[in-house]
Amino acid sequence: MHSSLTSSKKESPITKHKSLLHSGFSSPASQWTYDITKSYDWNYEHGPTFTGEFPKRTIKPLKKFLTFKVNSLFGVPAGPLVNSQWIELYAKLGFDILTYKTVRTRSYPAFPMPHMLYVEPVSARNKDQQDYLGRPYIKKHEHLAMTNSFGVPSKDPDVWQEDVAKTLDLIGEGQLLIVSVMGTQTGAKNEDEFIDDYAKCAKLALEAGAKIIEINLSCPNLHGTGVICYDVALVEKICSQVKNAIGNIPLIAKIGYYSDSKLLNDFVKKNHTYLDGIAVINTIRGNVKDVQVKNSVMRQIDSSGICGKLIKPYGLAMVKQLNKMRTEKHLEFAIIGVGGVTSPEDYEEYIRLGANAVQSATGAMMDPYLAYKIYKKETEQKQDYPLIKTLGASNFQTMIGNSSLTDLKKLYLDMLYPQNTSRVKNTLQISPKPFSLKHGERGRVVSHVYLNHRESLLSDPIDRKLLAQLLDQLIKEKILAGKKSKYGVISIASSSSPELTALMLDLFPDTISRAVFLPDHVLNSERGTHTSLYGEIDDSIPWVLIDDVFTSGKTFKNSLENLKKILGNTYKKIQIYGATLVYRNTEDADLFLKNTKQPIHSLVSLNDILEYHWKHLSPSQKKIIRKERVELQ
Numbered sequence: 035m036h037s038s039l040t041s042s043k044k045e046s047p048i049t050k051h052k053s054l055l056h057s058g059f060s061s062p063a064s065q066w067t068y069d070i071t072k073s074y075d076w077n078y079e080h081g082p083t084f085t086g087e088f089p090k091r092t093i094k095p096l097k098k099f100l101t102f103k104v105n106s107l108f109g110v111p112a113g114p115l116v117n118s119q120w121i122e123l124y125a126k127l128g129f130d131i132l133t134y135k136t137v138r139t140r141s142y143p144a145f146p147m148p149h150m151l152y153v154e155p156v157s158a159r160n161k162d163q164q165d166y167l168g169r170p171y172i173k174k175h176e177h178l179a180m181t182n183s184f185g186v187p188s189k190d191p192d193v194w195q196e197d198v199a200k201t202l203d204l205i206g207e208g209q210l211l212i213v214s215v216m217g218t219q220t221g222a223k224n225e226d227e228f229i230d231d232y233a234k235c236a237k238l239a240l241e242a243g244a245k246i247i248e249i250n251l252s253c254p255n256l257h258g259t260g261v262i263c264y265d266v267a268l269v270e271k272i273c274s275q276v277k278n279a280i281g282n283i284p285l286i287a288k289i290g291y292y293s294d295s296k297l298l299n300d301f302v303k304k305n306h307t308y309l310d311g312i313a314v315i316n317t318i319r320g321n322v323k324d325v326q327v328k329n330s331v332m333r334q335i336d337s338s339g340i341c342g343k344l345i346k347p348y349g350l351a352m353v354k355q356l357n358k359m360r361t362e363k364h365l366e367f368a369i370i371g372v373g374g375v376t377s378p379e380d381y382e383e384y385i386r387l388g389a390n391a392v393q394s395a396t397g398a399m400m401d402p403y404l405a406y407k408i409y410k411k412e413t414e415q416k417q418d419y420p421l422i423k424t425l426g427a428s429n430f431q432t433m434i435g436n437s438s439l440t441d442l443k444k445l446y447l448d449m450l451y452p453q454n455t456s457r458v459k460n461t462l463q464i465s466p467k468p469f470s471l472k473h474g475e476r477g478r479v480v481s482h483v484y485l486n487h488r489e490s491l492l493s494d495p496i497d498r499k500l501l502a503q504l505l506d507q508l509i510k511e512k513i514l515a516g517k518k519s520k521y522g523v524i525s526i527a528s529s530s531s532p533e534l535t536a537l538m539l540d541l542f543p544d545t546i547s548r549a550v551f552l553p554d555h556v557l558n559s560e561r562g563t564h565t566s567l568y569g570e571i572d573d574s575i576p577w578v579l580i581d582d583v584f585t586s587g588k589t590f591k592n593s594l595e596n597l598k599k600i601l602g603n604t605y606k607k608i609q610i611y612g613a614t615l616v617y618r619n620t621e622d623a624d625l626f627l628k629n630t631k632q633p634i635h636s637l638v639s640l641n642d643i644l645e646y647h648w649k650h651l652s653p654s655q656k657k658i659i660r661k662e663r664v665e666l667q
């Protein structure tokens with residue numbers, strides 16, 4: 035009999051959540067949905083164990099993973115979700131990217147018990163493989179790591195196909211089901227049959243209605259010497275044959291940790307054309323050498339897969355490497371970060387390193403509220419911080435790629451102007467009294483609006499990235515629209531543009547040829563950081579002079595004049611455009627355009643900002659601004 039998904043009647047949802055979210059888990063074992071003292075089959079039949087409340091979320095906006103719109107970029111990888119009953123629970127708990135445990139083309143029994151144990155690292159016998167002490171109970175929470183050894187059991191296809199079809203009806207909107215498949219080796223160790231079995235299994239999953247297929251490449255190889263993902267030649271055959279069998283359905287490869295980056299490079303090089311995503315990592319093998327079993331029925335586990343907190347550095351390292359390869363080679367696969375995610379901070383770490391989605395197995399089994407905690411943290415951050423309020427800490431990269439310039443403008447405006455001005459300083463404050471602008475204008479009173487996003491936004495790595503992306507989008511859409519050409523960026527030294535242009539060069543090497551910092555204008559403090567990026571301005575590409583804030587246009591004009599001096603006659607041959615994020619003053623900008631005839635494009639003007647946030651102003655603030663800016667009435 036399955037456990038029911040009913041809720042506890044003892045506490046109100048809010049009390050229950052508050053206590054869970056604020057107290058932490060004093061006894062992690064008590065929260066487990068999977069009973070590690072019982073067999074896989076028992077858990078398949080009777081699990082999951084859960085009697086808490088289901089959290090409520092307000093999802094807006096949806097995020098993007100591959101070609102799908104999802105509520106969040108978080109979920110559970112192949113493993114814990116052994117059937118529809120498990121997936122239904124985790125979907126209700128707010129895990130959105132859900133992978134059905136690896137299935138086979140035939141029924142396959144689980145290994146004998148134990149299937150899971152807590153492990154604790156101890157000094158290693160040899161440097162290649164870590165030793166662990168295994169126990170059926172947890173000793174030190176900070177080591178939270180497990181070993182699992184199931185032998186990839188599977189039901190007969192008739193059973194799992196029906197169950198997969200059922201699962202598709204149980205998950206909600208904005209939730210995705212990935213089906214993990216693998217081939218089964220025959221006694222004869224026939225490679226062709228093995229490869230064929232992968233493709234056959236993928237087709238069976240497809241017939242059951244799977245919208246995304248994952249191939250588990252972390253099973254033992256045919257020679258019993260390691261896992262197949264390290265056998266790149268074999269993997270290439272599997273990937274091509276599976277892709278052939280499933281056509282346009284997205285394909286993800288789940289691989290283990292590669293200590294050899296050349297091998298990983300080879301894997302990516304040979305397989306990226308077949309793959310829409312790469313999920314990293316599976317468990318890492320370790321010697322579980324001294325199992326202190328209380329239950330005499332348990333078998334002794336020797337070398338088995340380690341999962342949980344301890345393997346996070348390996349998962350992060352793989353995501354980082356894959357992201358680097360993807361950027362350098364302009365490849366398009368998605369990266370799914372897996373390994374040791376037990377907190378919202380772990381999730382964020384993966385996202386920051388380039389993961390397009392993150393999944394947790396051990397963490398999710400131990401803490402069914404993990405997805406909700408991530409959601410909560412993002413929502414809280416949204417309230418505190420203008421950028422994250424709009425984007426969600428994790429998904430701006432995905433969103434930005436698909437946003438129109440109008441959307442970006444809106445994001446940028448949201449970023450500049452928090453709902454709660456009193457809590458976020460240095461961003462945009464509407465003051466009833468006029469005051470001075472600190473940057474550039476030397477005490478000149480310009481407006482009642484004080485706009486200074488530099489410190490607050492540029493100090494945050496996510497925000498810095500966003501600003502750079504906004505500029506790139508602005509340049510592509512407004513300046514180089516329709517032209518696929520590369521461009522170069524020239525920074526104006528007295529603003530934040532050197533930082534922005536340096537970042538742009540890092541982030542968009544496919545569209546930006548070079549960043550140049552005008553030598554005479556580079557500030558002393560910036561000179562050291564950016565010397566390596568100095569380059570020559572030539573007429574082979576269009577150039578964009580960048581400013582993050584266009585105040586009076588004076589610095590911009592000086593920079594252009596300086597350019598003329600540096601370039602001499604070649605100046606006339608070069609296409610130079612100007613790009614700014616904000617015009618502070620439209621009249622100044624008009625004057626500048628008239629005087630210089632320099633094509634200049636801006637994302638927003640001060641008027642845009644005011645109009646956008648007009649509704650948040652008090653009547654007295656409106657009155658003051660109206661006086662100055664009649665067009666807003």
Ligand SMILES: Cc1cc2nc3c(=O)[nH]c(=O)nc-3n(C[C@H](O)[C@H](O)[C@H](O)COP(=O)(O)O)c2cc1C
Nearest residue numbers: 111112113136250315316341342373374394395396
């Ligand atoms: C109970 C359990 C069963 C698993 N079964 C599979 C599986 O069938 N296929 C697979 O590709 N990975 C399987 N894994 C590996 C996980 O997907 C994941 O890669 C690994 O546990 C590391 O993530 P974690 O640290 O969040 O647990 C399993 C993991 C656990 C804990």
